Amino acid sequence: VSKALVSLLTALGDDELVLGHRHSEWTGYAPHMEEDVAFSSIAQDEIGHAAAYDSVAAGVVGGSRDELAFGRDPGDYRNAIVCERPNGDWAYTLARHWLYDYADDVRLEALEESSHPELASLAHKIRREERYHLIHADTWVKRIVRGPVEGRTKLIDAVSEVYVETLGIFEPIEEEAAAVAEGLLPVPSAELLARFVERTAKALDELGLPTEAQRLSDETAEFEASSSGDLIAGDRAPVELPASTPSAAMGGRSGRHTDDFKELWDVMTLTYRSHPGASW
Amino acid sequence: MSVSVGTVEERVWDALADVLDPEIPAVSVVDMGMIREVSVEDGVASVVVLPTFTGCPAVPMIERDVAAAVRSVEGVSDVRVRTSFDPPWTDDRITEDGRRKLKEFGLAPPTGKGPVLITEIGLPAVARCPFCGSANTRAENPFGPTPCRALYYCQACRNPFEQFKPV
Numbered sequence: 001v002s003k004a005l006v007s008l009l010t011a012l013g014d015d016e017l018v019l020g021h022r023h024s025e026w027t028g029y030a031p032h033m034e035e036d037v038a039f040s041s042i043a044q045d046e047i048g049h050a051a052a053y054d055s056v057a058a059g060v061v062g063g064s065r066d067e068l069a070f071g072r073d074p075g076d077y078r079n080a081i082v083c084e085r086p087n088g089d090w091a092y093t094l095a096r097h098w099l100y101d102y103a104d105d106v107r108l109e110a111l112e113e114s115s116h117p118e119l120a121s122l123a124h125k126i127r128r129e130e131r132y133h134l135i136h137a138d139t140w141v142k143r144i145v146r147g148p149v150e151g152r153t154k155l156i157d158a159v160s161e162v163y164v165e166t167l168g169i170f171e172p173i174e175e176e177a178a179a180v181a182e183g184l185l186p187v188p189s190a191e192l193l194a195r196f197v198e199r200t201a202k203a204l205d206e207l208g209l210p211t212e213a214q215r216l217s218d219e220t221a222e223f224e225a226s227s228s229g230d231l232i233a234g235d236r237a238p239v240e241l242p243a244s245t246p247s248a249a250m251g252g253r254s255g256r257h258t259d260d261f262k263e264l265w266d267v268m269t270l271t272y273r274s275h276p277g278a279s280w
Numbered sequence: 281m282s283v284s285v286g287t288v289e290e291r292v293w294d295a296l297a298d299v300l301d302p303e304i305p306a307v308s309v310v311d312m313g314m315i316r317e318v319s320v321e322d323g324v325a326s327v328v329v330l331p332t333f334t335g336c337p338a339v340p341m342i343e344r345d346v347a348a349a350v351r352s353v354e355g356v357s358d359v360r361v362r363t364s365f366d367p368p369w370t371d372d373r374i375t376e377d378g379r380r381k382l383k384e385f386g387l388a389p390p391t392g393k394g395p396v397l398i399t400e401i402g403l404p405a406v407a408r409c410p411f412c413g414s415a416n417t418r419a420e421n422p423f424g425p426t427p428c429r430a431l432y433y434c435q436a437c438r439n440p441f442e443q444f445k446p447v
Binding site for chain 2: 034037038040041042044045046047048049051052117118121122124125126128129132135136
């Protein structure tokens with residue numbers, strides 16, 4: 001049980017930590033002050049959620065949550081690849097923020113029923129806070145969709161670019177079968193993926209945007225071609241993928257990451273590696 | 281010389297009533313409803329703290345201050361403080377006293393239950409201005425200087441203010 005629990009907590013915590021780090025890169029650079037504050041605050045929330053997941057994991061494997069967050073080699077992180085991509089432009093940032101928070105809501109909803117009481121109550125608490133993130137993302141997407149055509153076009157392009165990699169959030173975790181059997185993860189990743197596709201298709205449709213879910217079957221090859229080629233070789237075989245999900249989005253859950261992650265990891269862990277165990 | 285009154289548990293609660301929230305030093309952890317339970321067995325006090333927000337950076341300070349305050353209580357030889365998210369801290373845990381103190385501090389108490397969509401732009405429900413009491417306020421940003429604060433502007437007295445976020 002503990003191996004499956006740690007696998008689940010690591011995937012959850014690493015997604016929040018790594019995307020939280022990307023969000024924090026907007027501090028001082030966002031297009032206007034309120035967004036500078038908003039992304040800094042969302043980053044603080046996400047990194048705080050990672051700390052909470054890592055605290056539970058540290059209770060199982062020992063060590064401190066900081067050690068878990070910053071003391072691992074790149075290949076030991078289990079975040080989905082979409083979380084490690086650079087912020088790009090404002091459209092990409094918002095498209096990823098929007099899709100990630102839909103995905104996070106789908107899995108938190110399931111985890112509220114986890115057989116692990118501490119994880120279940122944590123998921124419940126985190127979901128209440130994440131509603132603010134969803135509102136923030138929804139607000140921006142609606143505003144841009146109803147605005148001038150230039151912004152609308154950029155947003156559609158960004159959603160198309162990020163959508164397929166977002167599916168990697170639902171790549172089965174290591175020890176998935178045990179996690180599901182024990183009720184730690186009450187809903188299998190494949191089912192969570194189906195819920196995510198359904199809900200985002202509905203959301204896109206309501207916004208009058210093309211439903212990316214329909215693109216998956218006939219344009220998979222194109223997405224693979226545009227987003228592959230920079231994977232760092234992992235030393236483990238990838239776990240079984242849900243059908244219809246392109247492989248370029250996958251691998252994060254078994255420690256395969258892109259060069260983008262190596263660059264992020266260098267920055268994110270620099271202080272910890274320079275002064276392990278320092279406190280201030 | 282102080283005279284000990286009540287049970288050890290009651291004295292622990294009294295001590296906790298003096299432990300202030302490090303980020304909002306006008307209210308105590310008891311006013312904020314952050315203390316889930318207190319128990320004392322053979323002189324060992326156990327205190328369960330419910331953080332207001334998961335990522336609140338003040339939690340380690342609160343744990344430290346709670347432990348120090350409880351350790352000084354007569355009849356307590358050791359203290360165990362732990363945090364929990366069960367039940368999740370919700371803003372309805374703030375006491376009436378706590379709401380009054382927040383307002384006096386210049387921080388609007390939370391309204392309603394969690395973020396409520398009032399318009400298509402989707403900001404949290406309107407807060408009442410802590411300075412003039414007007415409800416003619418405008419939500420500026422659901423994210424503020426700490427995870428627990430949102431930014432507002434009072435259109436009546438023309439003051440910016442912050443609200444403790446409903447969660």
